Amino acid sequence: xxxxxxxxxxxxxxxxxxxxxxxxxxxxxxxxxxxxxxxxxxxxxxxxxxxxxxxxxxxxxxxxxxxxxxxxxxxxxxxxxxxxxxxxxxxxxxxxxxxxxxxxxxxxxxxxxxxxxxxxxxxxxxxxxxxxxxxxxxxxxxxxxxxxxxxxxxxxxxxxxxxxxxxxxxxxxxxxxxxxxxxxx
Ligand code: CUA
Numbered sequence: 001x002x003x004x005x006x007x008x009x010x011x012x013x014x015x016x017x018x019x020x021x022x023x024x025x026x027x028x029x030x031x032x033x034x035x036x037x038x039x040x041x042x043x044x045x046x047x048x049x050x051x052x053x054x055x056x057x058x059x060x061x062x063x064x065x066x067x068x069x070x071x072x073x074x075x076x077x078x079x080x081x082x083x084x085x086x087x088x089x090x091x092x093x094x095x096x097x098x099x100x101x102x103x104x105x106x107x108x109x110x111x112x113x114x115x116x117x118x119x120x121x122x123x124x125x126x127x128x129x130x131x132x133x134x135x136x137x138x139x140x141x142x143x144x145x146x147x148x149x150x151x152x153x154x155x156x157x158x159x160x161x162x163x164x165x166x167x168x169x170x171x172x173x174x175x176x177x178x179x180x181x182x183x184x185x
Contacts, residue, residue: 055141061112067092078107086120086133089162099168104178108144121157145172
C-alpha cells in the first residue's frame, strides 16, 4: 500500500483563510435579488390585473414534429386543441391551408407549441400572447377568441434569413361561416 508523502497530510496544509464577502460581491447579489423580485412581481401583477397570460412549459404532451388540430367531439363546445410546430420559416398548425387556422367565434384554443429547428417566437397580434417555440420543449397556453376577425401570428425572435416572412393567421369566423366549412361532411 503506497504511503502518502508527509507534506500532503492534512495537518501540514495551511489553515483556510476565513471568507469575507467583498462589498462589490454583496452589491451584485443584492441587485440580483432586487431585480428578480421586481420581475417576478411584474409578471404577477401583469397576469392578475392586465390579462397577460403566462404560458407553461410543464405539459403531458411530448414534443411532436407535425402540426395537428384536435377538435372536441362536440363542435358546439368551441374548444380546440392545436399542436403547432415552428419551422424555418412557417408555422404548421395542422391546417389544410398552410399557415391559416380557422376557428369559430368564442372558441378557446388550447395551444401546444414546439419547434423543429431553432428557437422561434410566437406572437398573436392583438391578443397579448407571447410564446417561445423551443426545440425539444412544449409550451402551452389557452387563448380565447371572442371577436371574429383575422389575427396575425408573427415570429418575433430572430431565426434566420426568412425571419421577417415567418407568419401565419388565425381566422376567427362567425358561427354561420364556420359551420359552412363542414357542409357536406
Ligand atoms: Cu422564426 Cu423568426
